[in-house]
Amino acid sequence: MKRRNFLISGAVATAGVAVFGANSLYSYDIFKQKRKFAVPPLYEGKKIGGKRVFNLNLQKGEMEFFKGLKTQTIGINAPFLGPTLRAKKGDMIQVNIKNSLGYDSTIHWHGFELPAKMDGGPHQIIKNGATWSPEFAIKNRASMLWYHSHLLHQTGVQVYKGLAGLFILDDDESQNLNLPSEYGVDDIPIVLQDRNFNNDGSFRYVSSQQEKMMGIHGNYVLVNGVIAPTLEAKKKLTRFRILNGSNARYYLLGFSDNRKFQLIGSDGGLLEKPVTLGQIKLAPAQRIDIVVDLSDGKDVVLKSYKGALSQNMGMMGMMMGNMGFDIEFDLMKIQSKDAKNSNAKVPQNLIKHPVWNPKDAVGVRNIVLQMRMGIGMMGGGNGEDNFFINGKSMDMHRIDAIAKKDTFEIWKVVNKSPMAHPLHIHNTQFKTLAINGRKPDASESGFMDTISVDPMGIAYIMVPFRYYSDNKVPYMFHCHILEHEDGGMMGQLLVT
Ligand code: C2O
Ligand code: CU
Ligand code: CU
Numbered sequence: 001m002k003r004r005n006f007l008i009s010g011a012v013a014t015a016g017v018a019v020f021g022a023n024s025l026y027s028y029d030i031f032k033q034k035r036k037f038a039v040p041p042l043y044e045g046k047k048i049g050g051k052r053v054f055n056l057n058l059q060k061g062e063m064e065f066f067k068g069l070k071t072q073t074i075g076i077n078a079p080f081l082g083p084t085l086r087a088k089k090g091d092m093i094q095v096n097i098k099n100s101l102g103y104d105s106t107i108h109w110h111g112f113e114l115p116a117k118m119d120g121g122p123h124q125i126i127k128n129g130a131t132w133s134p135e136f137a138i139k140n141r142a143s144m145l146w147y148h149s150h151l152l153h154q155t156g157v158q159v160y161k162g163l164a165g166l167f168i169l170d171d172d173e174s175q176n177l178n179l180p181s182e183y184g185v186d187d188i189p190i191v192l193q194d195r196n197f198n199n200d201g202s203f204r205y206v207s208s209q210q211e212k213m214m215g216i217h218g219n220y221v222l223v224n225g226v227i228a229p230t231l232e233a234k235k236k237l238t239r240f241r242i243l244n245g246s247n248a249r250y251y252l253l254g255f256s257d258n259r260k261f262q263l264i265g266s267d268g269g270l271l272e273k274p275v276t277l278g279q280i281k282l283a284p285a286q287r288i289d290i291v292v293d294l295s296d297g298k299d300v301v302l303k304s305y306k307g308a309l310s311q312n313m314g315m316m317g318m319m320m321g322n323m324g325f326d327i328e329f330d331l332m333k334i335q336s337k338d339a340k341n342s343n344a345k346v347p348q349n350l351i352k353h354p355v356w357n358p359k360d361a362v363g364v365r366n367i368v369l370q371m372r373m374g375i376g377m378m379g380g381g382n383g384e385d386n387f388f389i390n391g392k393s394m395d396m397h398r399i400d401a402i403a404k405k406d407t408f409e410i411w412k413v414v415n416k417s418p419m420a421h422p423l424h425i426h427n428t429q430f431k432t433l434a435i436n437g438r439k440p441d442a443s444e445s446g447f448m449d450t451i452s453v454d455p456m457g458i459a460y461i462m463v464p465f466r467y468y469s470d471n472k473v474p475y476m477f478h479c480h481i482l483e484h485e486d487g488g489m490m491g492q493l494l495v496t
Pocket of ligand 3: 420484
């Protein structure tokens with residue numbers, strides 16, 4: 001198939017979500033075009049007077065995702081997405097963020113424990129033309145976090161167009177482990193984002209009530225801004241740190257030859273011990289840190305398997321399945337014929353986690369996730385305020401929860417809807433006590449900032465609030481399906 005043909009099938013898909021399944025994500029050899037894998041530029045800032053200072057510019061840009069077709073985008077110091085920022089635990093950082101977009105935005109530090117005023121949520125708007133300069137100490141352990149727009153009701157569209165980037169944190173403990181850690185060489189960051197395009201190459205964001213309800217699902221997946229790239233691996237032992245930067249799509253990641261990999265970390269940092277897996281589910285906003293053995297020199301494809309959506313989605317699941325939201329498709333190709341031997345390795349023991357006793361929690365907070373069905377589905381609803389937490393949709397003037405600094409809370413997250421929701425809490429890295437009626441397995445034992453709760457499922461998580469308090473400025477907690485967040489499934493949390 002030639003490119004024209006892809007675009008025609010893309011065009012058919014834009015005619016309505018119902019035909020999406022028929023066009024699936026790639027039923028042809030998407031790697032034929034041999035697009036090169038792109039490593040986001042690394043930006044370690046500049047040490048100025050004891051601070052690590054970064055300068056970011058939110059800007060408009062243009063990309064050529066398809067040869068010969070221009071896509072209008074936005075990015076950070078780049079036409080699309082932003083540099084990978086890097087800092088070390090203990091650093092004091094300052095980020096000067098200039099907004100040159102032509103409209104308001106925000107930049108939120110996803111996964112960081114930081115003062116509420118620096119969080120970059122809906123309350124810290126960066127007006128068009130203005131510069132915002134948050135400053136905070138790096139308290140988090142070594143991990144891959146990220147940053148993205150968080151403007152009220154506009155997060156979905158701004159992230160879709162490109163306002164997101166990675167943030168890698170180091171610490172002494174992780175640096176002493178001899179893990180693959182040379183950025184872009186044997187430590188490869190990956191941002192997965194599915195997108196839809198119009199015939200002229202422009203992004204097609206939400207255009208139907210179904211897309212507002214289920215979140216937008218694209219029929220192309222950008223891997224660091226490139227469709228189906230090929231990576232020439234340099235080392236036989238390679239680490240991939242993968243962010244699901246999609247607005248709504250879940251992935252069940254694995255390799256085309258079913259080779260196993262080692263999971264070494266989750267959202268908030270390294271696990272205690274590596275876990276050998278063949279597949280792993282990644283909900284929107286979540287990250288995984290994996291190490292893959294490429295010493296056989298064979299080509300292999302990183303793909304998403306069928307089964308990314310939970311099995312008990314009922315009618316909704318069937319519908320989403322039929323729409324092609326839960327199918328098998330390719331993401332990127334890895335060629336390792338020239339990969340060199342590696343001195344790095346994955347030790348039996350990674351880091352020690354503190355022991356958190358649920359008995360030490362000050363109480364249980366109930367969080368009920370709900371969505372209004374019908375209106376949006378049938379058409380006619382405005383698509384906003386169809387999503388609720390504890391019966392309410394997001395209101396900047398209402399505080400929904402007050403927690404005390406230096407305490408643990410247990411959050412009981414109940415999903416009373418027919419879709420899975422990835423709940424994210426700002427300013428914390430929590431641990432899972434129980435998920436969908438069972439104990440977390442080893443791969444779920446790490447620090448998380450986003451937990452996916454199955455339809456009608458329940459999660460119990462143990463949530464620490466540390467370091468900072470503020471009697472006025474709240475943090476957010478919300479579903480990280482961005483259309484749900486924008487549609488009201490978000491609440492405000494004060495830590496006092
Ligand atoms: Cu990644 Cu409140 O967001
Ligand atoms: Cu966040
Ligand atoms: Cu949701």
